Each structure stands twice: as structure tokens, then as C-alpha cells.
Amino acid sequence: MTRQTHNDRYDVVIVGGGPAGLNAALMLGRARRSVLVVDNDQPRNAPATHTHGFLTRDGTPPAHLLATGRDEVTRYGGHITTGLAQSATKDDDGFTVALDTGRTVRARRLLVTTGITDDLPDIPGLRARWGHDVLHCPYCHGWEVRDQPIGVLATSPHSVRQALLFRQWTDQLTLLLHTNPHPTPQEAEQLAARQITVVTGQVTELDTTDDHLTGVHLDTGDLVPLRALAIAPRAVPRARLLTTLGLEPTPHPSGAHIDTDPTGLTPIPGVWAAGNLTNPAATVLLSAASGSTAAGAINADLVAEDTRDAVRGMNDPFTATTEARLCEQTMGDRRHGL
Incomplete structure (x- = not known):
């Protein structure tokens, strides 16, 4: 049964109002839990015009998807507030979360879904095209640039694999070595077999016309015509809140992430991430x-904790007597029509 909010106390405080946080809030609201979602309105996919690969929601603008999600959460009694969670502390009774608005909230459990920041290569013109014709996920955006000239900017040891993946969407693919070393003999054989052009030289600037990517400039003076550029940004976790609890991100091939068990439970009891x-x-x-x-x-x-509390209360003579008296009084009131 839901514990009603009192003095900013909730069963669960969720920090981060993207798809993970909102879907968790929806489920918890339907489970009759009191929930607060804290969000600073800076979603990772804000530059993108549409969301893809989401059954029944394919093509939905990200802002519309989030707005619909907020409506659904509040329909089940969930609360949503705008702000940045600056710190969290843990005690025997749960967690205290301090917001940049000056508000302090209490939670029995904490779920952090603050996402990541994409650390992009420092190339003039690239950030302005991010989420439009500069992209990283072929499953999210590959269909929209299919059969067009696509470049893959080599920035990691996995860039050849990324190029082989993007080859599924076009036969006009160029691997731009940029600052990466030349492919190994085995990689070169794979690229040649898939007819992927390999270009040496560092990318110095993006070329655009009428708000569309038209190519990239190299330090050799050459211009490589392109209509889309694939990159592999470094993932920087938005883990500030977790670090105040003593949990640091773990290095990951694409940057860093937060380690959890399969349910999202972190090494800190009572704290989940998703x-x-x-x-x-x-x-x-x-x-x-x-x-x-x-x-x-x-x-x-929470059910397990509620059950433990109920058992302790039943075995506590004072608590049991008090509850029996309240129950007797309630039954008496009902008999008298009160």
C-alpha cells in the first residue's frame, strides 16, 4: 500500500526523467508507491528530431515521448519536479536528496537514471550537426541516411567494426582514419571485401550547404563528399549524485558506466541505476x-521491508495492543454509522 507523502517523504525518489526514469515511475505508481521524479530537462537525445526503434512509437519526437510519459506518471499519482539533484546522503531510515532549488526530499529507495553526456570529437562544425546528419547509432538513424554517402570517423579501436556495421545501410561508405592508425592486414582485407573506401588524413572541418552536411575537409586539402557522418562519442556518465554516495563510474570500452546487478541494484544497498x-x-x-x-x-x-515491519509490529505487545484498540474503535464506529 502506498505511503502517503509527508514533508517531502516518498517511497522512491527517481533522479532523471528520461525513458528509464519515467517508465520506472509509471510502474511504481501502478504499484501504489509514492514516487517523485527529479529532472533537469536536459535529455541526451534532445538534438534528435525523432525517436526510432520503439514499437508503436517509431518516429515520435523525443520531447513528445517525454511529455506523454510525464502525463502517464502523474495519472497514477506520481510527482515530477524540475531541478538538479546535487547530493544524497544515506542513513538508517533511507536517503536525503538535496536539490539545487533548495528543496530537500526523503526517500526509502533511490533510483538514478541521469544518463550520459556524449563527449564529441573537437572538430569545427561537428557539434552543430550532432543528432541530425552526424550520428552514432545505425539502428536509430541508419534508415534515414540509407543509400547515401556515409563516412565513419575513426576515433577508437572499434571504428573498423563500426564501419562494417554501417555498410549494411549503404554501399557508399568511407572510413576516415582521422587520428587512428592504419587497419591491420586482416581489417584491411575485410574492408576491401565489403568495398569500403579507406581515406587517410585528419578531418579538420565539416562542410555544409543549406543546413545539410555535404562533406568533410581533410588536412591534406581534400574534400570528401558525404551526406552523413558516423562517430563513436565517448560516454561520460552523469554520476554526480552517485559520487556523493561514494560510488564511482567503472571504465567501459566506450567511456564509463555504473556497475549494477541485472535488476539495476548498485553496490550501495537501496540504490538502483538504469x-x-x-x-x-x-x-x-x-x-x-x-x-x-x-x-x-x-x-x-519495499514489500519485503513492509512485511518485516508488520511482523515486528505484530510481535511488539504495545504496538499490537494499540492496533487492536484502533481496529475495535473503527468497527464500533461502523456499527454506529459513523
Whole structure:
């Protein structure tokens, strides 16, 4: 049964109002838990015009998806507030979360879904195209640039694999070595077999016309015509709140992430994490699913605690007598029509 909010006390405080956080809030609201979602309105996919690969929601603008999610959460009694969670402290009774608005809230359990920041290569013109024709996920945006000239900017040891993946969407693919070393003989053979052009030289600037990417300039003076550029940004966890609890991100091939068990439970008892914070490669759909998984685990954990409290109360003579008297009084009131 839901514990009603009193003096900013909630069963669960969720920090981060993206797909993971909102889906968790929806599930917990339906489980009759009191929930607060704290969000600073800076979603990772804000530059993108549409969300793809989400069954029944394919093509939905990200802002519309979040607005619909907020409406659904509040429909089940969830609360949403705008702000930045600056710190969290743990005690025997749960967690205290301090917001930049000056508000302090209490939570029995804490779920962090603050996501990641994409650390992009420092190339003039690149950030302005991010989420439009500069992209990283072929499953999210590959269909929209299919059969067009696509470049893959080599910035990591996995760039050849990324190029081989993007080859699925076009036969006009160029691997821009940029600052990466030349492919190994085995990689060169794979690229040649898939007819992927390899270009040496460092990318110095993006070329655009009428708000569309038209190519990239190299330090050799050459211009490589392109209509889309794929990159592999470094994932930087938005883990400030977790670090105040003593939990640091773990290095990951694409940057860093927060380690959890399969339900999203972190090494800190009572603290869960979900979404891109735990899996930088997760799509919107996978992030939402991880929020749902965490919500189920959190509710089960609260049920176990509620049961322990009820058993202790039943075995406490004073508590049991008081509850019996209240029950007797209630039954008497009902008999007298009160």
C-alpha cells in the first residue's frame, strides 16, 4: 500500500526523467508507491528530431515521448519536479536528496537514471550537426541516411567494426582514419571485401550547404563528399549524485558506466541505476525496459521491508495492543454509522 507523502517523504525518489526514469515511475505508481521524479530537462537525445526503434512509437519526437510519459506518471499519482539533484546522503531510515532549488526530499529507495553526456570529437562544425546528419547509432538513424554517402570517423579501436556495421545501410561508405592508425592486414582485407573506401588524413572541418552536411575537409586539402557522418562519442556518465554516495563510474570500452546487478541494484544497498547510465549503448526502448526492471525490483524490496515491519509490529505487545484498540474503535464506529 502506498505511503502517503509527508514533508517531502516518498517511497522512491527517481533522479532523471528520461525513458528509464519515467517508465520506472509509471510502474511504481501502478504499484501504489509514492514516487517523485527529479529532472533537469536536459535529455541526451534532445538534438534528435525523432525517436526510432520503439514499437508503436517509431518516429515520435523525443520531447513528445517525454511529455506523454510525464502525463502517464502523474495519472497514477506520481510527482515530477524540475531541478538538479546535487547530493544524497544515506542513513538508517533511507536517503536525503538535496536539490539545487533548495528543496530537500526523503526517500526509502533511490533510483538514478541521469544518463550520459556524449563527449564529441573537437572538430569545427561537428557539434552543430550532432543528432541530425552526424550520428552514432545505425539502428536509430541508419534508415534515414540509407543509400547515401556515409563516412565513419575513426576515433577508437572499434571504428573498423563500426564501419562494417554501417555498410549494411549503404554501399557508399568511407572510413576516415582521422587520428587512428592504419587497419591491420586482416581489417584491411575485410574492408576491401565489403568495398569500403579507406581515406587517410585528419578531418579538420565539416562542410555544409543549406543546413545539410555535404562533406568533410581533410588536412591534406581534400574534400570528401558525404551526406552523413558516423562517430563513436565517448560516454561520460552523469554520476554526480552517485559520487556523493561514494560510488564511482567503472571504465567501459566506450567511456564509463555504473556497475549494477541485472535488476539495476548498485553496490550501495537501496540504490538502483538504469538506462544509459548503466549501458551507454542502450536505445530508448532498452532504457525504458531497464527502468521497468528496476521498478519491479525496488517494489519487491519495499514489500519485503513492509512485511518485516508488520511482523515486528505484530510481535511488539504495545504496538499490537494499540492496533487492536484502533481496529475495535473503527468497527464500533461502523456499527454506529459513523
